[in-house]
């Protein structure tokens with residue numbers, strides 16, 4: 264599935280935040296302050312800018328979110344298969 | 345054969361000399377989950393000791409509920425559960441609605457607003473240590489800082505801080521062997537209906553109700569005023585809901601951080617080179633704070649209750665089974681943290697330690713606040729070049745918090 268040879272670790276991937284699932288723990292903003300921003304009033308996370316990160320960092324931030332609210336949007340399903 | 349726990353995990357005395365690491369290492373090496381058979385005061389329960397299994401349980405609030413059954417090992421009756429319920433004993437979606445009443449005050453960016461006042465508290469306490477030439481680190485530093493910080497945030501007046509420290513001490517004592525008279529603090533509620541079965545919880549609820557009433561009449565810029573005015577689906581929190589919320593915040597924000605700050609003094613003694621490295625490069629402050637938090641694993645466990653038949657790590661679980669997540673074991677899981685008993689400041693942030701929980705709806709609300717408090721304390725110790733001789737700790741007899749009661753330090 265995720266054969267490292269096929270996944271260029273520097274390749275940019277698109278992220279998404281499920282705001283209904285987000286518990287505002289802010290782990291995303293702590294790890295990737297340029298990409299995530301918690302709303303001052305609601306404490307809920309949103310993407311800033313393009314919302315992309317290199318694959319390895321994207322995987323880390325997805326893993327780090329305690330609410331599983333962050334996902335990677337696969338743009339090129341099946342590519343390289 | 346189902347493996348059984350090598351020590352009595354339900355007995356506070358098993359934790360009387362700190363985390364029983366050897367027993368947990370043995371359980372991590374067992375296939376599947378480890379069973380503790382029923383005893384006089386509790387039904388049997390499963391122990392989750394490995395990092396990956398713990399994260400699985402923690403994130404699956406549907407299968408492993410906080411709202412069904414108790415979140416501590418021992419069982420209590422439905423009416424007692426009901427009487428003490430706060431968001432930590434609830435499942436989504438009601439849990440989420442309660443949590444969002446306060447979560448914006450605890451985001452990593454927002455807690456930076458408290459940085460100056462936290463630093464000031466830290467300085468005052470370290471001044472006291474230096475002036476006295478030493479003393480009990482727990483009473484001088486680890487206790488007063490976190491309770492002061494959380495009381496400020498909630499809006500508890502400074503003159504009441506000591507009263508609340510006394511109450512929280514008794515709440516935790518309720519999980520160990522020390523007990524209060526049932527009628528202490530004028531308590532009239534049956535103990536089994538009180539959190540930690542302690543009359544101190546009764547006193548805290550009364551205090552909360554009274555302060556809540558004052559803030560309802562005269563709102564301030566604090567969390568109590570926010571909670572008392574908050575509405576969920578058009579309804580205000582009831583008096584009990586409010587009091588339970590208050591108690592959760594005071595307890596959760598206090599005992600845990602205190603324990604980490606107490607352990608910090610031990611780490612300073614045991615791993616001086618690591619702190620020297622941070623002195624030279626303060627960008628490592630966050631990393632060292634997280635390592636203090638992992639190593640202390642201040643909350644030893646939380647429990648969940650199984651709601652649908654399932655299998656975990658090859659062990660079949662039935663509805664109603666009790667599953668205990670031992671954070672103090674998963675944080676030393678050698679397959680996630682190489683050389684787990686080494687105190688290191690170069691551990692990668694992923695996989696994260698689980699001292700704040702293994703993720704999921706209940707992930708510690710105060711994680712960023714706790715990290716900030718501990719970082720400020722370390723930073724100030726390093727700024728002052730405070731050198732301490734640190735004695736032997738007296739641990740709290742509890743299988744729930746990894747507390748230290750007494751730790752004598754001498755300023756060198």
Ligand code: HEM
Pocket residue numbers: 402431432433443494592593596597598600601604637641642643646671698699700701702703704705706707708709710711713714
């Ligand atoms: C080093 C210090 C701390 C540690 C080790 C710690 C640990 C934990 C743990 C293990 C949980 C349960 C997580 C779960 O069930 O998945 C938790 C929940 C919680 N913590 Fe902390 N905590 C600390 C500091 C704080 C502080 C400073 C606050 C201040 C407000 C706080 C407030 C809470 C609350 C309110 C919950 C319940 C959250 C919920 O149910 O949604 N904690 N904490």
Ligand code: SF4
Pocket residue numbers: 280284285286287288289290291292299301307308327328329330331332333
């Ligand atoms: S880490 Fe997850 S839960 Fe926390 S703020 Fe970011 S998206 Fe929300």
